[in-house]
Amino acid sequence: MDIQLSPDQIAIQESVSRICGRFGDDYWTRCDEEARFPEEFYRAMADGGWLGIAMPVELGGSGLGVTEAAVMMHTVGRGGGGYAAASSIHLNIFGPHAIVVHGTEEQKRRMLVPLIKGEQKACFGVTEPNAGLDTTSIETFARRTNEGYIVKGRKVWTTTAQEADKILLLTRTARKEDGKRPTEGMTLFYTTLDRSKVEVRRIPKMGRAAVDSNTVFIDDLFVPDEDRIGEEGKGFRYLLDSLNPERILIAAEAIGLGRDALNRAAIYARERKVFGRPIGQNQGIQHPLAECWAYLESAWWMCLRAASLYDAKQPCGAEANASKLLGARAAFNACTKSMMTHGGMGYAREYQIERLLRESMIPMLAPVSEQLILSFIAENVLGQPKSY
C-alpha cells in the first residue's frame, strides 16, 4: 500500500497549477459577472495538452488514468476558478468515454481528435424535464429513416450547449414499455449541434454563470448512421461506463474548490484583527476550519481510492458514489465556514467566497443527487431492497 501521489502525479499538479496561476480572481469575477465562457483558460489547457489526459495516445491524448485526471481536476478546482474553470473542460476529460470504448476507429479519429486538440467543444444531452433522475423515462425519440435517424425531443440542463459544436445525445429508439427491460431501446449519438434544427435556451442560474446551462429543443434533427455510437438500443449501457469516472471527477473538482475556500479563510483568519488579535486566535474560528480540512482530506483520499480501483479495473461504484457525496458536502461546508470566517466581507464579491459558495451547490445536485447515491450504497453495499 502506497498512500501518496507519485512523482508524475505531483508533476501534473505543479504544471496545471502554473496554468491556473495565470488566471486571477479578476478574470474569474469578470467571467462570472459577464456570463462569459472562460475561453482563454480553456485554450491554455488545450494548448498545454491537458484536454486529452485520459484519451488514447494514438489519438493525441496522454493515455493516463482517471487517477491522473482526478489529480488534474482537483488542481483546477482549487486554482481560483472553481467550477467555472472545471466545467469549461470537464466534458472533454471523460464525457466522450463511450466513444473511446464503443466507437469505431473512424469515429474515434473523427470525433475525439478535435476534442483533444480543443478545436471543437461538445455538450452532454441526457437529462430531460419529464424524466429527471429516472433516465430510462426520457422521451427524446430517434426515428429510423434512410441512412440515419430523425430526432425530436427536449433536453434540460445541457452544459455548454451555447458553445458546443457537437452533442452526445441519449435518445429512445424504442418505447420503454415495449422493451423487456427499461434500459433497453436507448441509443447514443455523437453528432453536430445543427442550430437550424436545435434551439438552445440559456437557463439563468445561481452560480457558474461563465459556463452556460440550457434547455435544448430538438426539432427533426437528422443524425446520420455514422454518428451512432455502438449498436442501436444499447446506449444506456454504453453511458454507464462513464458514470463512475464522472462522479470521481466531480468529487475531485468539488474538493479542490473547497480547499480554495478554506485556504482563503485561513489567510483571512491570520490577517484580520478584531479585539486586538487575529480572529484565527479564537478557537471558535480555528476549529471549524480545522474540521473542514479533515473532511476535505478524507473526501480526497476516498476519491483517489475510487479512482485507483477504476484504473485497476476493479468495481468502484460504492467508492465513486461515496466520494461524490463526501466531496460535495466537504466543499459546501468549507465554503460556508469560509464565509462565516470572513464575517461581512464574505458576502462581498471582492473576497470571492460568495462565488465559490454559489458554485459549491452544483456537486450537491448534479450529476446525481445525494438521495440516489445513498440509495445505491444502501442497496449495493448494505443489501437493502431497491427503493427506486
Ligand SMILES: Cc1cc2nc3c(=O)[nH]c(=O)nc-3n(C[C@H](O)[C@H](O)[C@H](O)COP(=O)(O)OP(=O)(O)OC[C@H]3O[C@@H](n4cnc5c(N)ncnc54)[C@H](O)[C@@H]3O)c2cc1C
Ligand atoms: C449546473 C448543472 C449542470 C448540469 N449539467 C448537465 C449536463 O451537462 N447534461 C445533463 O444531461 N444534465 C446536466 N445536469 C442535470 C443534472 O444531472 C440533474 O439536475 C440531476 O440529475 C438531477 O435531476 P433533476 O434535476 O431532474 O432532479 P429530479 O429527478 O426531479 O429529483 C428532484 C429531487 O427528488 C429526489 N428524488 C427523486 N426520486 C427519488 C427517489 N426515488 N428517492 C429519493 N429521492 C428522490 C432527488 O434526489 C432530488 O433531490 C446539470 C444540472 C445542473 C444543476
